[in-house]
Amino acid sequence: MAIAAWRLAQRSCPSYLQVISFPVVQLHMNRAAMTASQKDFENAMNQVKLLKKDPGNEVKLKLYALYKQATEGPCNMPKPGVFDLINKAKWDAWNTLGSLPKETARQNYVDLVSSLSSSLESSSQVEPGTDRKSTGYETLMVTSEDGITKITLNRPAKKNAINVEMYHEIMRALKAASKDDSSITVLTGNGDYYSSGNDLTNFTDIPPGGVEEKAKNSAILLREFVGCFIDFPKPLIAVVNGPAVGISVTILGLFDAVYASDRATFHTPFSHLGQSPEGCSSYTFLKIMGPAKATEMLVFGKKLTAGEACAQGLVTAVFPDSTFQKEVWTRLKAFAKLPPNAMRISKEVIRNREKEKLHAVNAEECSVLQERWLSDECMNAVVNFLSRKSKL
Numbered sequence: 001m002a003i004a005a006w007r008l009a010q011r012s013c014p015s016y017l018q019v020i021s022f023p024v025v026q027l028h029m030n031r032a033a034m035t036a037s038q039k040d041f042e043n044a045m046n047q048v049k050l051l052k053k054d055p056g057n058e059v060k061l062k063l064y065a066l067y068k069q070a071t072e073g074p075c076n077m078p079k080p081g082v083f084d085l086i087n088k089a090k091w092d093a094w095n096t097l098g099s100l101p102k103e104t105a106r107q108n109y110v111d112l113v114s115s116l117s118s119s120l121e122s123s124s125q126v127e128p129g130t131d132r133k134s135t136g137y138e139t140l141m142v143t144s145e146d147g148i149t150k151i152t153l154n155r156p157a158k159k160n161a162i163n164v165e166m167y168h169e170i171m172r173a174l175k176a177a178s179k180d181d182s183s184i185t186v187l188t189g190n191g192d193y194y195s196s197g198n199d200l201t202n203f204t205d206i207p208p209g210g211v212e213e214k215a216k217n218s219a220i221l222l223r224e225f226v227g228c229f230i231d232f233p234k235p236l237i238a239v240v241n242g243p244a245v246g247i248s249v250t251i252l253g254l255f256d257a258v259y260a261s262d263r264a265t266f267h268t269p270f271s272h273l274g275q276s277p278e279g280c281s282s283y284t285f286l287k288i289m290g291p292a293k294a295t296e297m298l299v300f301g302k303k304l305t306a307g308e309a310c311a312q313g314l315v316t317a318v319f320p321d322s323t324f325q326k327e328v329w330t331r332l333k334a335f336a337k338l339p340p341n342a343m344r345i346s347k348e349v350i351r352n353r354e355k356e357k358l359h360a361v362n363a364e365e366c367s368v369l370q371e372r373w374l375s376d377e378c379m380n381a382v383v384n385f386l387s388r389k390s391k392l
Ligand SMILES: CCCCC/C=C/CC(=O)SCCNC(=O)CCNC(=O)[C@H](O)C(C)(C)COP(=O)(O)OP(=O)(O)OC[C@H]1O[C@@H](n2cnc3c(N)ncnc32)[C@H](O)[C@@H]1OP(=O)(O)O
Pocket: 092, 157, 158, 159, 161, 162, 167, 196, 197, 198, 199, 200, 201, 202, 218, 219, 221, 222, 245, 246, 247, 248, 269, 273, 275, 278, 385, 390, 391, 392
């Protein structure tokens, strides 16, 4: 049954993230869009062809949607089926623009291409470690100023679900942050969620080796991802701006401080999803909150409020949402002024004796999960979510 579900997903859900072709925005040029700024629009379309670096699928979807809106007006296509992921993604992107006027869409298209050209150019010219807004990420915003490198999960329309690309980009951003001249590193989310955890569509992109290979590759990726948090050398702080789910919660046990808005919740519904704990939570949560409370979260999927998570030691402090950003950033800017080497060495003293154990726990959790991902329980849960039969 599990294999059947995977196969169904494989047939019906090819990886639209890989399939959306770069020049798609040029395919349906509509002469009806002739207006005063038509020349700019055409120039922008030509500029897209000249970009040296692929801007990534999310940007390409935005370009596609703006192009369609600018040339045809509001989305007029029937909504594709749930497993037709490529066309659904395109339809969603276009439909999201609602009744945006054609002229505005055209202008937005031109603006997007222009910002894209400059950001992709500048990303290849910037020296690492300088204070600047970091570009070259598709799923993150990364900035470095006032001694703080801030990594923001940036897929707000998907509740900051972590897709494969985001796993890789977070690792890349952490590696860069470990070497840059900032004192502390912060992870936060853009929009109303901190993160909805693993992007469940990750499970639909099946390689030629089949579902077993997919599970194996996912376990390798997960192990590497969690390993980056175990080994991160500087103070690592989570600014939890809203609800957090799954892996975005479990890795909090590897952070040095966790500040939460009182809107945040902490939810690890692994049993509901036919999965098992990761992010070293099978070890860290027991140490942080004791086995009884950890079991309620990790086995029974109890969702904690920010206040409860704070009382149980997972969260350092909770702030009212209305003053959250101001209070947290004031605190963080003060921390960032402390001598960086002293902070780094203190972290080493606190954490290093646990590192070997954490890597062993990580390896074991990933190997158990590799099996879980092939189970009926897990596959049914994923298929139910993707077919909109269930949510958390
Ligand atoms: C390499 C592999 C490593 C694997 C590591 C394993 C980790 C384990 C986990 O992280 S388990 C946790 C997995 N997460 C979930 O199960 C959450 C699923 N999402 C939901 O239940 C809900 O979306 C919600 C409760 C988070 C939010 O509900 P709400 O009604 O407020 O919003 P929508 O459901 O309409 O969401 C908006 C759009 O975002 C998409 N989305 C949200 N979360 C995910 C997700 N985890 N994966 C994929 N997509 C997600 C949702 O589908 C909507 O998209 P749409 O607008 O295109 O319909």
